[in-house]
Structures are given as structure tokens and as C-alpha cells.
Amino acid sequence: MAVPIIPVLAxxxxxxGAVYKYIIHPLFFSPLRRIPAAHLSVPFSPLWILWIRQQGRQNRTILxxxxxxxxxxxxxxxxxSVNCVRGGLSTVYTGGMEKGEWYSNLFYNYGLPNMFSTNASKPHSTRKRMISNTYSKSNINSSAVLTAQTSIILYERFLPQLFKTFSAQLTETASVLNIYALISAVTMDIVTGYIFGLSASSNLTSNTASCSHFLDLYNGRxxxxxxxxxxxxxxxxxxxxxxxxxxxxxxxANDEIEAWALSMCDKAAIALEQSSEEKKAGENPISLADTPVVYGQLASALVKESQKEVQKDLNGDPNHPDVAGECQKSLRLTISSELLDHLAAGFDTSGITLTYLVHELSQRRELQSALRAExxxxxxxLLPSSAPVIPDAKALDVLPLLHAILWETLRLHPAIPGPQPRVTPAGGCSLGPDPGFWVPGAVRVSASAGCLHANESVFKKAGSWKPERWLEVDGExxxxxxRWFWAFGSGGRMCVGSNLAIYQMKYIVAAIYSNFATSIVDDSGIEQEDAYTAPPKSDKLMIQLERV
Ligand code: HEM
Known part of the structure; x- marks a missing residue:
């Protein structure tokens, strides 16, 4: 029988071709072949790293x-993966590499992008320019609105919850407190308060059932x-x-969370609208605490930007009564996609950090006393008798022991310890300290705070929580x-909310430790998840309060 020559040749x-592409090229020609492989199979297949990720072992395996x-x-x-500053963070992150699809695959809301999930640099920096000033250190530390909101949240919600638990402890009706849930609630209230204004925002701190429901929805996914x-x-x-x-x-759960964020946006929009009508009528506009700082700024910047487009569609008439309305309508979900990302990024990471801070402090009575004295x-x-006045944000910010305790917690327990992927530019680049490895374009590259913070030559006894390292060392x-501290990332895509995060975390620590001492009742499952964002595995830390 004759062999069909053409199909056989094809x-x-x-x-x-397959042997060349999948075996010969990776072994002998790929520029990546010189880079040490984490596993024998990695030059040929992504299956190993996918398996490691699916099993939730990525962070420890990369480390x-x-x-x-x-x-x-x-x-x-x-x-x-890179784990160095020179030829690592400086090239990839300060160098401004784009994000790739890893973010857009998961972090769109309502099917729409936001700053965090936008891949390309240009639309990202346009959006960032619209809002970054609302999160700048000088604005956060001198904002009368944020001061008014923080005062209400701490004195009328958070401290009463702590005192209620303490009294219940005394009468033994409840002996323990899941501080992870309460802290997540208060960070959510401060972040949404600043974004949407207090009357439009969450009150999970006073409402434990809503808090549990939200955390179940959020963490269950x-x-x-x-x-x-x-x-x-x-x-x-x-x-x-x-x-x-x-x-x-x-x-x-995603639908419910999206609907919840949208309802806060809508309430903030109504508050702003009423306020401008009241202003016109010469009445008192919106109260300080109810001012939706981030919403107001973002909405007005986006409306301004899109007005030109809408005007074009309405035959170029800038005074057409539909211009503003059309813009608002078309931007409703765009605004909510952005702000839902902020509230999620803002409450979760700060809540995780503070849970570990309380966990570490609860094992050190003397350090708690030193912090309280400071x-x-x-x-x-920050005592109930001082209400409604809260200490000055700048004075709080410069307390050295508080800062060292927070920084060391962010180092040893970064809320985002996992890889933050970027994509190498079309022309390729060199990665690693001198002489480095040349890497072609379109390669996924990442650094991880969990790995950078474990460097023993920079952080002696890196596996131990030692706040004093930030007090004792200076100079080079x-x-x-x-340079190696990377809890908030670096470069153009670094955390835009870091100043708000530091602000709220310091106030919350001050509220707890000015009034109480803490001790651990149950810390089972306190180990961090091996994931991009890493809360405690058990979603809980049970503590007891003692009045001081
Ligand atoms: C302890 C608290 C926080 C930590 C550790 C943290 C950490 C980070 C990190 C590491 C990134 C970069 C992630 C990446 O590129 O993969 C990031 C980005 C971001 N964070 Fe935070 N964050 C915190 C609090 C906040 C707060 C309070 C907000 C806002 C209210 C916020 C909003 C954002 C946003 C919008 C981005 C995206 C920035 C961009 O792409 O330009 N974060 N954060």
C-alpha cells in the first residue's frame, strides 16, 4: 500500500516544529535559558508554577x-521572579513596566476597568492624576473632613464597641473579641467615609451582623x-x-458587593446635588463629615473629561440641558468600579496589618506599656474623655515607637506578600544586579514583598518581629x-492610598492601646494565607481586653 506522502510530510x-519550539529552543536558544530555573520543567511548560499556585503554595515556593x-x-x-532592588525593583517598577492581563482578568468591577486593573500606562496615569491629590500625605494629615469623620468613627463607634466587649467580659456574658472582624469594620468605615462622606458610607463597626455578612461575602470568594x-x-x-x-x-457575592458600592455612590451623588442646591439657596451646605471627598473629586474630573465627548454627540451645544445628566448617567458604573476597588484595597489590607500588629503586641506586655506611655x-x-477632639494627625504620625511597630508589622506580615506581575517591554531588558540576565519582551516578571522583606543581609533575624530595628539603625x-521595604509597592503603580492607610492604622492603634491592654485567647489559624493578599487563614484573632 502506498504511503500518502503529503500528509506524512506535513x-x-x-x-x-513542536520539538524545536518546546524543547530545542528553550534548551539552546532562548535568552531565558541562562536564568536559574525554580524547577526542572519550567523552561518547557508553565504547568509546574500553575500547579503550585492552584495549591496555594506560591509565596513560600518562590521564596x-x-x-x-x-x-x-x-x-x-x-x-x-526578581528579588533585588538594583536591576529588580528599579528596572521593573520604577522603570514603569505595564501590568499585563493578570490584573484585568480579576479586578474589573461591573465589567469595567479601574486604576488598579488598567494595564496601559497612559489611561492609568490620566485616572491617577484625577484623584491622587485626595490621598496625598499633606491632604490626608490636614483634612478637616477626615478629622471630623475619624472623630465620629472612633469615639462614637469603635471605642464604644471595645468598651461594650470589655463590660461583657466583666459580667462574663462574652469573654472574647474577634479583633480581625472589628478592625476590618472600622477600616471599612474610615475608608468609605472619606470616599463617600459619612452619611453615604458604611457603618460596619456598630453593626456586627452586617460586618459578618460582608466579611463572609468578601472572603468566601x-x-x-x-x-x-x-x-x-x-x-x-x-x-x-x-x-x-x-x-x-x-x-x-460579587453582584451583592457591586450593588452595595453602587448604592454608596448614588447616595454620595445625591448628597452633593442637595448640597449644591442648598448652597444656591444660601443655606448651610453639606456638613464636614458628610463631604464625599474622593467621590466628589473623581466625579467632577470624569464629568469634565467626558463633557467634551457628550457635547460632540449633542451637536456641540455646551449649554444643552442634557450634557451634565448624560455624563453622570454614563459615568455611574465607571465611578463605582474605581471606588469599589479603593474601598476593597483600603479596608482589607489595613485590617490584615492591624490584626498582625495586635497579635504581636498581645505577646509583649512591656511593649504595650511603652507604646501606651508614648x-x-x-x-x-485618644481617650473617651477627649471626645470629640482627636490628637493631631501630624503629631500622631511622628511618634517613633508607634511608627516602628507599624513598619515592622508591614515588613514581617505584609498584607500583599505575593508577586505583583508586570510585563517586560517589547525591546526586552536586563534583570538582576550586575551583570544581570537579558530578558526579551512580553515576559511576565514580578517581585514580592514577602521575599524582599526576608532578606537577612538587610533585615537581621528577618523571621522575627523586631520593631526596634527601625529605631536602632540609621545612616546607610x-x-x-x-529601599527593600516594599509593603506598598513602588513606582507609578505603587499604592495610591498608602497615606490614608498609615493615617487610619495609627489612629486605630492609638484608640486601642491608649485605653486597653490586649492578650490572646485563641490564635489558631493566624498564619497568613499563601496568596497575593494574605489575611489570617482562620479569618479571626480572638483576644481579651484589659482596661488600663
Ligand atoms: C496597609 C494598607 C495597604 C497596603 C499594604 C497596600 C498595598 C498596596 C500595594 C502593594 C499596591 C500595589 C499592588 C500591585 O501593583 O500589585 C497597592 C495598590 C493600590 N492601593 Fe493599596 N494598600 C493599602 C491600603 C490602601 C488604601 C487605604 C487604599 C485606598 C483607599 C488603597 C488603594 C490602592 C489602589 C487604588 C491601588 C492601585 C494603584 C495603582 O494601580 O495606581 N490601598 N496597594
């Missing part, structure tokens, strides 16, 4: 690979991120075949510690 060519192989390691055929984020195509195809890799309740030097101190060693 098949052979395809097979040879172990860096400890074994040095500051640049290869994680997949087109994926590299966590373990299903892998599929849509790493394998969006597979997730879509599986769905078409009737297989749900992400259960239905995750979609329902906090009581504030004028006025301190500068080096600052």
Missing part, C-alpha cells in the same frame, strides 16, 4: 527558590481566584461545557532597609 513538519538560586529565578517558559486570574480561557471554556470552576455563590503624650490623648543601613 505531520513530520508539525512534529519537528525558597530565591534562597536557593539567587535574586533572579525562572518560574515558567515566559515568567521570571478568595479561594476561587486562581481559575479566572491564571487561566481565564480555560475557565470560560469549562463554563461553556457546563463545568463551573468558580461556583455560583462567588458571582452572587500615646499618652499626645494632646489630647537604614536607607538600605527603606
Amino acid at each position: 505531520l513530520s513538519a508539525v512534529m519537528l 525558597a527558590a530565591h534562597e536557593r538560586l539567587g535574586p533572579v529565578v525562572r518560574l515558567g517558559p515566559r515568567e521570571v 478568595r479561594s476561587y481566584n486562581f481559575w479566572p486570574q491564571e487561566l481565564p480561557g480555560v475557565t470560560r471554556w469549562a463554563r461553556k461545557l457546563g463545568i463551573r470552576l468558580v461556583p455560583e455563590f462567588v458571582d452572587a 500615646l499618652l503624650t499626645l494632646s489630647p490623648p 543601613s537604614r536607607k538600605e532597609m527603606d
Whole structure:
């Protein structure tokens, strides 16, 4: 029987091509072949790193690979991890590499992008310019609105909850407090208060049932991120075949959270509208605490930007009565996508950090006393008798022990310890300290706070929580510690809310430790999740309060 020569030749060519692409090229020609591989299979296939991620072992595996192989390691055929400042953070993040699809796969809201999930630099910086001043250190530390909001949240919600728990402890009707949930509630209230104004924002601190419901919704989705984020195509195809890799309740939770954020946006819009009418009528406009600072700024910047477009559609008439209305309507979800991201990024990370701060302090009675002594030097101190006045934000900010305790917690327990992926530019780049490895374009590259903060040559006894390291060291060693400290990221995509985060975390710590001592009742499951954002595995830290 004659062999059909053309199909055989075609098949052979395809097979040879595959052997070249998947074996010969990675072994002998790929510029990435010189980078130490975290696993034997990584030059040929991404399956190993996908498996590690799916199993929730990525952070510890990447850290172990860096400890074994040095500051640049290869994680997949087109994926590299860096763990150095020179040729690492400076090239990838300060160098402004774009984000790639990893963020847009998961962090769109209502199907719409926001600053965090926008890949390209240009639309990102346009959006960032619109709002970054509302989060600048000088605005945060001198904002009368934020002061009014913080005073109400701390004196009328947070401290009463702590005192209520303390009294219940005395009568033994309740002996323990899940401080993770209460802190998440208060960080949510401060962040949404600043974004939407107090009357339009959340009150999870006083409302424990709403807080539990929200945390269940929010945290219940966590373990299903892998599929849509790493394998969006597979997730879509599986769905078409009737297989749900992400259960239905995750979609329902997303819908509920989106609806909740949208309702806060709508309330903020109404408050602003009423305020401008009252202003026109010569009446008192909106109260300080009810001012929606971030919403107001973002909405007005976006409306201004889109007015030109809408005007074009309305035959160029700038006075057409529909211009403002059309803009508001078309921007409702765009604004909410942005602000839902801020509130999520803002409450979760600060809540995680403070939970670990309380956990560490609860094991050190003497340090709590030293911190309390420092906090009581504030004028006025954060005691119920000082209400409604809160200590000055700048005075709070410069307390050295408080700062060292917060910084050390952010170092050892970064809320985002996992890789923050970027994509190398089309022309390629060199990665790693001299001489570095040349890497072509379109390669996924990331650094991780969890790995950078574990560097023993910068942070002695890196595995121990030692706030004194931030007090005892200065000069070049301190500068080096600052260069490797990466809890908020760096470069153009660094955390835009870091000043608000520091502000609220310091006030919350001051509220707790000016009034109480804490001790651990149950810290089972306190280990951080091995994930991009890393809350305690158990979502709880049970503590007891003691009045001081
Ligand atoms: C302890 C508290 C916080 C920590 C540790 C933290 C950490 C980070 C990190 C590491 C990034 C960069 C992530 C990446 O590129 O993958 C980031 C970005 C971001 N954070 Fe935070 N964050 C905190 C609090 C906040 C707060 C309070 C807000 C706002 C209210 C906020 C809003 C954002 C936003 C909008 C981005 C995206 C910035 C951009 O892409 O330009 N964060 N944060």
C-alpha cells in the first residue's frame, strides 16, 4: 500500500516544529535559558508554577527558590521572579513596566476597568492624576473632613464597641473579641467615609451582623481566584461545557458587593446635588463629615473629561440641558468600579496589618506599656474623655515607637506578600544586579514583598518581629532597609492610598492601646494565607481586653 506522502510530510513538519519550539529552543536558544530555573520543567511548560499556585503554595515556593538560586529565578517558559532592588525593583517598577492581563482578568468591577486593573500606562496615569491629590500625605494629615469623620468613627463607634466587649467580659456574658472582624469594620468605615462622606458610607463597626455578612461575602470568594486570574480561557471554556470552576455563590457575592458600592455612590451623588442646591439657596451646605471627598473629586474630573465627548454627540451645544445628566448617567458604573476597588484595597489590607500588629503586641506586655506611655503624650490623648477632639494627625504620625511597630508589622506580615506581575517591554531588558540576565519582551516578571522583606543581609533575624530595628539603625543601613521595604509597592503603580492607610492604622492603634491592654485567647489559624493578599487563614484573632 502506498504511503500518502503529503500528509506524512506535513505531520513530520508539525512534529519537528513542536520539538524545536518546546524543547530545542528553550534548551539552546532562548535568552531565558541562562536564568536559574525554580524547577526542572519550567523552561518547557508553565504547568509546574500553575500547579503550585492552584495549591496555594506560591509565596513560600518562590521564596525558597530565591534562597536557593539567587535574586533572579525562572518560574515558567515566559515568567521570571526578581528579588533585588538594583536591576529588580528599579528596572521593573520604577522603570514603569505595564501590568499585563493578570490584573484585568480579576479586578474589573461591573465589567469595567479601574486604576488598579488598567494595564496601559497612559489611561492609568490620566485616572491617577484625577484623584491622587485626595490621598496625598499633606491632604490626608490636614483634612478637616477626615478629622471630623475619624472623630465620629472612633469615639462614637469603635471605642464604644471595645468598651461594650470589655463590660461583657466583666459580667462574663462574652469573654472574647474577634479583633480581625472589628478592625476590618472600622477600616471599612474610615475608608468609605472619606470616599463617600459619612452619611453615604458604611457603618460596619456598630453593626456586627452586617460586618459578618460582608466579611463572609468578601472572603468566601478568595479561594476561587486562581481559575479566572491564571487561566481565564480555560475557565470560560469549562463554563461553556457546563463545568463551573468558580461556583455560583462567588458571582452572587460579587453582584451583592457591586450593588452595595453602587448604592454608596448614588447616595454620595445625591448628597452633593442637595448640597449644591442648598448652597444656591444660601443655606448651610453639606456638613464636614458628610463631604464625599474622593467621590466628589473623581466625579467632577470624569464629568469634565467626558463633557467634551457628550457635547460632540449633542451637536456641540455646551449649554444643552442634557450634557451634565448624560455624563453622570454614563459615568455611574465607571465611578463605582474605581471606588469599589479603593474601598476593597483600603479596608482589607489595613485590617490584615492591624490584626498582625495586635497579635504581636498581645505577646509583649512591656511593649504595650511603652507604646501606651508614648500615646499618652499626645494632646489630647485618644481617650473617651477627649471626645470629640482627636490628637493631631501630624503629631500622631511622628511618634517613633508607634511608627516602628507599624513598619515592622508591614515588613514581617505584609498584607500583599505575593508577586505583583508586570510585563517586560517589547525591546526586552536586563534583570538582576550586575551583570544581570537579558530578558526579551512580553515576559511576565514580578517581585514580592514577602521575599524582599526576608532578606537577612538587610533585615537581621528577618523571621522575627523586631520593631526596634527601625529605631536602632540609621545612616546607610537604614536607607538600605527603606529601599527593600516594599509593603506598598513602588513606582507609578505603587499604592495610591498608602497615606490614608498609615493615617487610619495609627489612629486605630492609638484608640486601642491608649485605653486597653490586649492578650490572646485563641490564635489558631493566624498564619497568613499563601496568596497575593494574605489575611489570617482562620479569618479571626480572638483576644481579651484589659482596661488600663
Ligand atoms: C496597609 C494598607 C495597604 C497596603 C499594604 C497596600 C498595598 C498596596 C500595594 C502593594 C499596591 C500595589 C499592588 C500591585 O501593583 O500589585 C497597592 C495598590 C493600590 N492601593 Fe493599596 N494598600 C493599602 C491600603 C490602601 C488604601 C487605604 C487604599 C485606598 C483607599 C488603597 C488603594 C490602592 C489602589 C487604588 C491601588 C492601585 C494603584 C495603582 O494601580 O495606581 N490601598 N496597594
